[in-house]
Amino acid sequence: MSEPTDTRPESEATSAEATETHEATTATEADTGDPDTGTGTGTDAGIEDTAVSETPRSDSDATADTDDSPSSPREGATRRSRLRRNAIPVGASVVAAAAVAAAITAYSTVHRSDAASPIAGPPDIVSAANDGTVALLSYSPKSLDADFAKAKTHLTGQFLTYYNEFTTKVVTPAATENNVETKAQVVRSAVSKVDGDDAQVLAFVNQSTTSKTKPDAELTSSSVRVSLHRVDGQWRISSFDPV
Numbered sequence: 001m002s003e004p005t006d007t008r009p010e011s012e013a014t015s016a017e018a019t020e021t022h023e024a025t026t027a028t029e030a031d032t033g034d035p036d037t038g039t040g041t042g043t044d045a046g047i048e049d050t051a052v053s054e055t056p057r058s059d060s061d062a063t064a065d066t067d068d069s070p071s072s073p074r075e076g077a078t079r080r081s082r083l084r085r086n087a088i089p090v091g092a093s094v095v096a097a098a099a100v101a102a103a104i105t106a107y108s109t110v111h112r113s114d115a116a117s118p119i120a121g122p123p124d125i126v127s128a129a130n131d132g133t134v135a136l137l138s139y140s141p142k143s144l145d146a147d148f149a150k151a152k153t154h155l156t157g158q159f160l161t162y163y164n165e166f167t168t169k170v171v172t173p174a175a176t177e178n179n180v181e182t183k184a185q186v187v188r189s190a191v192s193k194v195d196g197d198d199a200q201v202l203a204f205v206n207q208s209t210t211s212k213t214k215p216d217a218e219l220t221s222s223s224v225r226v227s228l229h230r231v232d233g234q235w236r237i238s239s240f241d242p243v
Contacts, residue, residue: 122191122194124235125191125194125199125201125228125235126189126190126191126201128154128228128234128235128236128237129186129189129201129203129226129228129235129237130186130189130201130203131154132151132154132155132226132228132236132237133184133186133203133205133224133226133237133240134184134185134186135147135150135151135153135154136151136154136155136163136184136237136240137182137184137205137207138182138183138184139151139171139175139181139182140181141175141176141179141180141181144167144171144172144175144176148163148164148167148171148172151163151167152164154236154237155236155237155238156229156231156236156237156238157229157238158238159237159238159239159240178211178212178213179210179211179212180209180210180211180212181209181210181211182207182208182209183207183208184205184206184207184208185205185206185207186203186204186205187204187205187206188203188204189201189202189203189204189226190202192225197229197230198227198228198229198230198238199227199228199230199235200225200226200227200228201225201226201228202223202224202225202226202243203223203224203225203226204221204222204223205221205222205223205224206219206220206221207219207220207221207222222242223242223243224240224241224242224243225239225240225241225242225243226239226240227239227240227241
């Protein structure tokens with residue numbers, strides 16, 4: 001059988017061929033997408049678009065990113081607050097260290113009672129206060145052990161414990177190294193309070209001190225409130241406060 005002969009005019013046939021060629025090309029691009037632009041309407045193009053697409057961020061998301069930035073004012077303030085808190089423990093340590101060099105008379109400051117006018121009292125109270133005060137404030141590097149042992153016989157309670165530790169750790173090394181020698185004298189004293197087994201005496205003291213760097217005697221005057229507690233019939237010093 002012979003093939004049918006296209007009887008259309010040559011121009012129409014050419015136009016039809018061009019149309020068919022264009023449609024075939026369009027269909028192929030739709031299936032594969034344009035490799036240069038990454039676009040297309042076929043299934044493969046849709047998958048690619050989904051994989052690389054990104055949802056636009058809102059203004060609130062951008063603001064959140066800004067707030068979380070290490071350089072934001074809020075975080076800067078937080079860091080400064082942390083530094084201040086950390087500095088606190090450092091400031092507290094310096095203050096505590098300054099208290100180490102306190103003198104013997106500073107021990108009982110927190111245990112003070114209000115001052116009272118002198119009153120008449122048993123003479124043994126005054127004598128115990130005077131003898132104990134002289135023993136506490138007098139010592140020589142040549143006889144430290146004996147001097148401290150004598151002073152302890154006049155003390156009682158927590159003050160005795162403190163004195164023993166203080167003379168061992170502070171006074172002995174300082175007196176030995178610097179050749180410190182002190183002598184005390186009570187020039188006047190009077191009972192200010194008596195309450196059962198407890199009493200207080202106000203004493204005025206002169207003290208002479210020499211050392212390796214100051215061989216000439218240095219004279220000082222002070223007043224102290226001597227608190228006493230009666231133990232087995234004997235009055236002993238329980239605190240020693242400067243006034």
